[in-house]
Amino acid sequence: MPALADAARIDPASSRDPELIASLRAVSKRYGPHTALDGFSMALRRGEVVALLGPNGAGKTTAVKLLLGLLRPASGSVRVLGRDPRSSAARAAIGAMLQVARVPDMLTVREQIELFRSYYPRPLPTPEVLRLAAVGAIEHQRFGTLSGGQRQRALFALAICGDPALVCLDEPTVGLDVHSRRQVWEQVSALAAAGKAVLLTTHYLEEADALAHRIVLINEGRLVRAGTPAQIKQGVAGRRIRCRTQLTPQALRALPSVTAAEADQERVVIFTHDPEAVLRRMLTEDAGLSDLEVTTASLDEAFLALTTA
Amino acid sequence: MSDAIPLTFEPAAPARLRAVVREIEYEFIRLVRTRAFSLSVIGFPLVFFLLFGLRAHDAETTRYLIAGYGCFGLGSACLFGIGLGIAMERAQGWLELKWASPMPRLAYLAAKMVSSAAFALIVTALLIGLGVTLGGVTVTLSQGLRLMALMLVGSVPFTALGLLIALWVPPTSGPGIINLIYIPLSFASGFWMPLRLLPHWLQAIAPALPTYHLAQLALAVFGFAPRAGALTHWLVLAGFTLLMFAAAWITFVRREHQA
Structure with a gap:
């Protein structure tokens, strides 16, 4: 890191x-x-x-x-x-x-x-x-x-x-x-x-x-x-997971490959390089997870998430 | 741009002196160009003097007011030049930028003090000039020099007071607060008229004011105050100076500690 x-x-x-x-x-x-x-x-x-x-x-x-x-x-x-x-x-x-x-x-x-x-x-x-x-x-x-x-x-x-x-x-x-x-x-x-x-x-x-x-x-x-700027950009870019879950942003940030996680109204937004691994863990730990959405994160978005968490 | 990194460097004395001289030079230029300052500090005593100090066949009043308005000019130069000047530079963040630079700390204060004293000397010289030419009074060379020397030394206690004001007064209300302190102080110390013309209670509290002692020393030059009391006046001014510097220093150190 x-x-x-x-x-x-x-x-x-x-x-x-x-x-x-x-x-x-x-x-x-x-x-x-x-x-x-x-x-x-x-x-x-x-x-x-x-x-x-x-x-x-x-x-x-x-x-x-x-x-x-x-x-x-x-x-x-x-x-x-x-x-x-x-x-x-x-x-x-x-x-x-x-x-x-x-x-x-x-x-x-x-x-x-x-x-x-x-x-x-x-x-x-x-x-x-x-x-x-x-x-x-x-x-x-x-x-x-x-x-x-x-x-x-x-x-x-x-x-x-x-x-x-x-x-x-x-x-x-x-x-x-x-x-x-x-x-x-x-x-x-x-x-x-x-x-x-x-x-x-x-x-x-x-x-x-x-x-x-x-x-x-x-x-x-x-x-x-x-x-370096390249490392930072690489680190913050990636995928964005958005869903309803019982898991707290704090707990999610502790997961490997999660660069940022924050509450967004009713849902949680997570930035990661490895959305599959993160989702596997999340689904195991929270059977009630719903409204799932995975998208590509923009650089600004990811940076904002990092610094407003 | 040179690549040298000054790893170990203690600024040599001539370099420090150069910085002090530059600081004084530019502070004076800055004050002269700041019309709100230069016009009022020089203008007020001169206008008052033209109005009240040049009555025909009244050389006594003319000479009294050369000394009195000279003191008044000294006080306003120091309180506005140093007190308000530092308060504003502090509030604007400019003082912080200078503080981050290797500026010799003493240069900053020295520049403020010397520039303000220079204004006091200009005011006094102009008052003497007007008194001699328009008022037709006699001011001997010795009297003129003694008065000027007094203004120079008198700038020290006012610098100390100005410094304390700079640390406590918010710059936006600065001019108002300084006037509120200084105008009554000038009046009660006999800058504008002899104390015997003032209410008795004012005469009673005057000796408690540092400005009274300065005025007495200035007036003694023209024989309006007994010269016998000079030592007391000097001691009071010295004590006042130490008190103000100590209070300013304690304030400053306490804030540094909080920083």
């Missing part, structure tokens, strides 16, 4: 992995009664784009803020270049793009870039930042006058201007049109090609599929699945 494979790869022994840039290990984080992350683990390596994929409130932003040292974990460990992300040495190796409600209006794109460059020990030259983020045409515009797409590109420029080893992008394409979204995708790919580790959060499967080398599926603070 891909999830297990990934968990094995970020075993403490892998801290000697020279390609490892950042990791979360068995991290839990609570806000009062709400559990944002629950024993969550993931790793980021050089030259790799990892998409943290999940619905709103799944814990994606919390994971990013832990990596940025903005939050501290209740348990587990967070490391960036082998250090606590709160240390100034680790911070100097991180660039971030967060969901910002408003940017101070009065500074120009170039001024803001110059300011952020001054924070880093070895920043990229300003012309290169302007080129990489495609903000050359708007460098003398104030932030207050930028369109949504321009603003995201300018924030992207701030994330990369320090030439960091790790770039965290929290929902970089939210609210962007198709053209601007493609532009961000190209920039993200270029970052990875330049050897950066990129963490990107998104709730679009399409985006994760197009961009990421690996996808980490997260829901309700738990790792649901991790693997």
Whole structure:
């Protein structure tokens, strides 16, 4: 199972992995009664784009803020270049793009870039930042006058201007049109090609599929699945069984080959690669099973089932 | 883009200093361009001064109000520039982005403090200029410099108060709350008129206000307050500063802990 494979790869022994840039290990984080992350683990390596994929409130932003040292974990460990992300040495190796409600209006794109460059020990030259983020045409515009797409590109420029080893992008394409979204995708790919580790959060499967080398599926603070886009798609696609049964979704999820199961009004919906085996078990355990229907599941449907279960 | 990963790096002192200087430079530019701030912080004391401070044959009032409105300008620069400024950047998520960057933590506060102090100096210089040219009063070089120096040092207690306000005041109601605190404080501390013209009960509580002690120091420059009490005023201001910084620090650490 891909999830297990990934968990094995970020075993403490892998801290000697020279390609490892950042990791979360068995991290839990609570806000009062709400559990944002629950024993969550993931790793980021050089030259790799990892998409943290999940619905709103799944814990994606919390994971990013832990990596940025903005939050501290209740348990587990967070490391960036082998250090606590709160240390100034680790911070100097991180660039971030967060969901910002408003940017101070009065500074120009170039001024803001110059300011952020001054924070880093070895920043990229300003012309290169302007080129990489495609903000050359708007460098003398104030932030207050930028369109949504321009603003995201300018924030992207701030994330990369320090030439960091790790770039965290929290929902970089939210609210962007198709053209601007493609532009961000190209920039993200270029970052990875330049050897950066990129963490990107998104709730679009399409985006994760197009961009990421690996996808980490997260829901309700738990790792649901991790693997390459192909593995994830293979894992979530398959057949959909729909029927009335006494068996609970929880019990059904425990069956081998079941990727997701959830109640849907009076019935239960199950996603699996091996519908015959699952049905054989179900019919044995519940003689009253009725209204049976087996169909091919669409990718989106299966993904939704995985992350809303 | 370079492939180098900075594995071990402690930022050198010159690099940190450069960040502090940049932060101050851009914070000042930002405040100047924010008209709602720059026009009101400089405009209000100047307009009041033109209205009330330039009466013919009344050099006393003119000089009193140079000191008083100077203090008033200092307070509004710090409370709005620092208090409201930080409160808004915090609410918008901008502060978080800066906090995630390797920005030297002190640079942020230093930039806010120095920029606000710069505005206070501009206000005071303009007041002196208007008083000397339009009001025809004499302000000696020594008096002018002493007043400016006082504004510079006086920005520290107001920065401390502004910081505490930033941590507690919700940004949307920020301007209202700050005015609600600051306008009565200015009035009761004698920024606008001599205390002896105020109701007796106000005169009685004035010494409990930090702004009163600042005003007394400023007024002493022109001989409107006894210079003998200066030490007490400085001690009260120092105590107030420590109290505010401590309260802000405790608030900050407690929230960090919850985070």
